[in-house]
Amino acid sequence: MTHEVAPDRLHLTLFISGASPASTRAVRRLRDLCDRNYPDGYDLEIVDVYQQPALVTSRGVVAVPTLIKDLPLPIRLLVGDFADESAVLTALGLPEPTAA
Amino acid sequence: MTSPDVAGRGGPARVMLPKSLTGIDGFDEITEGGLPTGRPTLVCGPAGSGKSLFALQFLVNGATRYGEPGVFLTFEEARDDLVANTSSLGLDLAGLERDGKLLIDGVTLQPETIVETGDFNLEALMVRVAWAVEKIGAKRVAIDNVESLFVTFANRPAMIRSELQRLFRWLKANGLTAVITGERGVDTLTRHGMEEYLADCVVLLDQRVVQEVTTRRLRVLKYRGSIHGTNEYPFLIGLDGMEVLPITSLTMDQQVSDERLSSGMPGLDEMLGGLGVFRASSILISGTSGTGKTTLAANFANAACERGERVLFFSFEESPAEILRNMASVGLDLARWVAAGLLHFHCERPTTLGVEARLVTMQRLIHQIAPMLVIIEPVSSLSSDTQGPDASAMIVRQIHYLKSAGITTVLTSLTGSGSGEPSAQHISSLVDTWVLVRTLEGSGERNRGLYVLKSRGMAHSNQIREFILSDNGVRLVPVYIGPAGVLTGSARAAEETIERDIIAGLDEKAAQLAAALEGRREAVEAHVAAIRTDFETEESLTRRLVETTEERRVALQSERTAEGHKRTAASTVNSPSRERPGDPREGASR
Numbered sequence: 160m161t162h163e164v165a166p167d168r169l170h171l172t173l174f175i176s177g178a179s180p181a182s183t184r185a186v187r188r189l190r191d192l193c194d195r196n197y198p199d200g201y202d203l204e205i206v207d208v209y210q211q212p213a214l215v216t217s218r219g220v221v222a223v224p225t226l227i228k229d230l231p232l233p234i235r236l237l238v239g240d241f242a243d244e245s246a247v248l249t250a251l252g253l254p255e256p257t258a259a
Numbered sequence: 260m261t262s263p264d265v266a267g268r269g270g271p272a273r274v275m276l277p278k279s280l281t282g283i284d285g286f287d288e289i290t291e292g293g294l295p296t297g298r299p300t301l302v303c304g305p306a307g308s309g310k311s312l313f314a315l316q317f318l319v320n321g322a323t324r325y326g327e328p329g330v331f332l333t334f335e336e337a338r339d340d341l342v343a344n345t346s347s348l349g350l351d352l353a354g355l356e357r358d359g360k361l362l363i364d365g366v367t368l369q370p371e372t373i374v375e376t377g378d379f380n381l382e383a384l385m386v387r388v389a390w391a392v393e394k395i396g397a398k399r400v401a402i403d404n405v406e407s408l409f410v411t412f413a414n415r416p417a418m419i420r421s422e423l424q425r426l427f428r429w430l431k432a433n434g435l436t437a438v439i440t441g442e443r444g445v446d447t448l449t450r451h452g453m454e455e456y457l458a459d460c461v462v463l464l465d466q467r468v469v470q471e472v473t474t475r476r477l478r479v480l481k482y483r484g485s486i487h488g489t490n491e492y493p494f495l496i497g498l499d500g501m502e503v504l505p506i507t508s509l510t511m512d513q514q515v516s517d518e519r520l521s522s523g524m525p526g527l528d529e530m531l532g533g534l535g536v537f538r539a540s541s542i543l544i545s546g547t548s549g550t551g552k553t554t555l556a557a558n559f560a561n562a563a564c565e566r567g568e569r570v571l572f573f574s575f576e577e578s579p580a581e582i583l584r585n586m587a588s589v590g591l592d593l594a595r596w597v598a599a600g601l602l603h604f605h606c607e608r609p610t611t612l613g614v615e616a617r618l619v620t621m622q623r624l625i626h627q628i629a630p631m632l633v634i635i636e637p638v639s640s641l642s643s644d645t646q647g648p649d650a651s652a653m654i655v656r657q658i659h660y661l662k663s664a665g666i667t668t669v670l671t672s673l674t675g676s677g678s679g680e681p682s683a684q685h686i687s688s689l690v691d692t693w694v695l696v697r698t699l700e701g702s703g704e705r706n707r708g709l710y711v712l713k714s715r716g717m718a719h720s721n722q723i724r725e726f727i728l729s730d731n732g733v734r735l736v737p738v739y740i741g742p743a744g745v746l747t748g749s750a751r752a753a754e755e756t757i758e759r760d761i762i763a764g765l766d767e768k769a770a771q772l773a774a775a776l777e778g779r780r781e782a783v784e785a786h787v788a789a790i791r792t793d794f795e796t797e798e799s800l801t802r803r804l805v806e807t808t809e810e811r812r813v814a815l816q817s818e819r820t821a822e823g824h825k826r827t828a829a830s831t832v833n834s835p836s837r838e839r840p841g842d843p844r845e846g847a848s849r
Binding site for chain 1: 364366367368372374375376378379380381382383384385387389390391408409410551
């Protein structure tokens with residue numbers, strides 16, 4: 160995911176803890192949600208906190224799962240396993256699912 | 260609840276709990292060695308009570324003095340802000356970080372930017388701590404202030420609690436000595452009950468405002484497996500960071516000295532068994548205002564400086580300049596001792612600091628200057644701004660501290676105009692020598708009377724002396740005790756004049772008598788001389804008569820002899836008279 164980032168293109172970083180069932184579930188839910196709502200594509204970087212602890216620190220992450228929406232601005236921090244889909248969409252700046 | 264299984268260091272055979280020094284002055288003494296090694300300690304208190312500073316000093320001292328690198332996880336401020344804010348306390352956090360002795364992880368959580376979308380845990384936080392600890396090989400960890408997590412994730416307190424428990428277990432399992440700070444709750448030690456999980460050691464910080472002066476206190480509430488001081492101890496956040504009032508051992512094992520020190524006033528020394536006070540003793544000078552307490556204290560200072568000893572003079576009422584000027588007016592040149600570096604003044608208005616702050620400052624100065632004599636002027640000001648037992652306990656500690664350090668202490672105390680000594684009562688039992696200056700009223704004036712109420716270990720005078728301040732210094736004169744009682748001032752002067760007159764009269768009389776006697780003697784001698792002259796005349800006359808008589812007798816005798824010759828010219832001439840020519844009768848009988 161190192162190609163040029165367009166300012167309007169959705170760029171996400173997801174912090175999870177290893178291959179725990181909760182992490183796997185969160186990744187699946189997020190992918191599913193983004194696939195449905197971003198047909199034009201999106202960038203998703205997945206970080207295992209145990210693999211890149213320095214990045215966890217530098218990004219100020221305390222919880223897993225944590226999703227950081229870097230682009231488009233403003234930066235948003237989402238914590239949780241994406242069970243509340245409407246909250247995720249609002250945070251990502253998308254209209255409510257009813258409008259989709 | 261702590262889980263002993265993960266600690267792996269428990270065991271009934273252990274005699275001494277290992278401890279880690281905090282390097283916070285005074286705290287290590289209260290806890291007899293610092294915080295429990297390898298265990299988390301909860302430090303709680305209200306906002307602004309010094310929790311963060313405690314945590315930070317614990318780490319910085321660990322890194323700089325005890326070779327134990329530390330991780331500072333702060334939820335309070337960003338790393339850069341922290342570095343900037345603490346530089347004013349003389350802490351070089353950035354430098355320590357460069358040297359790999361410290362790692363600051365600023366966790367800035369902004370609840371408004373965070374959206375919760377479902378279940379989560381704080382594993383990432385655990386990862387951060389673990390990573391930081393591993394990175395610098397930390398032995399110490401401080402987490403400040405853990406309760407902000409409850410604010411950020413307000414609807415999941417149960418999850419946060421269990422996650423924190425996990426974190427504390429992890430710290431313990433890894434043998435990390437940790438300080439966790441928590442905000443004081445209304446009825447609980449911490450707002451979110453952290454004390455339930457951090458039961459090894461709990462330190463309580465407090466900040467109270469009493470009569471508009473802030474006073475800070477520290478108390479070790481709990482220390483599992485260790486004895487600790489249970490009192491509230493005052494502490495100060497000063498230029499050097501946090502200082503808990505160094506605790507003097509209140510055991511009575513201080514060295515005693517037999518050395519006697521002059522008070523600088525011969526009259527007072529005389530009253531104190533002729534030799535003055537004991538070194539390292541405490542002397543209380545109490546009296547109503549204007550009785551010369553400061554002057555007495557200044558004389559002690561002057562005497563010590565003359566011995567070449569350093570003196571620390573705490574004045575809570577006058578500035579150094581005022582004291583120097585006022586003392587110069589009674590013939591005490593203290594300025595030369597200031598110039599010589601022997602006399603140090605510390606003046607402060609009593610209202611600017613709380614009593615603890617003042618005592619801590621005093622002790623720091625005492626450490627710095629290492630005086631042989633400390634003057635506290637007046638000690639009553641230390642208790643005037645806070646109420647009763649609190650402050651007096653503090654003063655008691657201070658006196659003990661000075662005593663055990665071998666420092667002679669002169670305290671002055673202002674008393675009310677009544678005859679009782681209420682403000683000095685609480686310390687009077689503690690001091691060794693109590694000098695009381697009183698005004699003696701009579702004949703329309705007030706004069707100063709001084710007496711030694713008590714002085715341990717010496718035969719002291721029971722007399723009241725009049726205490727006279729003059730341009731040439733202090734004089735203590737025995738008061739005049741006449742039929743009308745104790746006389747001072749002009750009454751004494753008048754009485755003394757009368758006495759002087761009588762003596763003068765007597766002197767005159769004696770002179771007259773002596774003159775009279777002399778005259779009589781001269782007369783007698785003249786008389787004797789006259790008699791002698793008469794006698795001498797008589798004597799010479801008599802002698803003349805005797806001589807004449809003899810001549811006549813000799814003449815007569817020679818005549819008679821001549822006649823005898825004429826009569827016996829025809830017979831044999833037998834003349835024994837030649838042999839005894841002087842005996843005419845013998846010659847005649849033949």
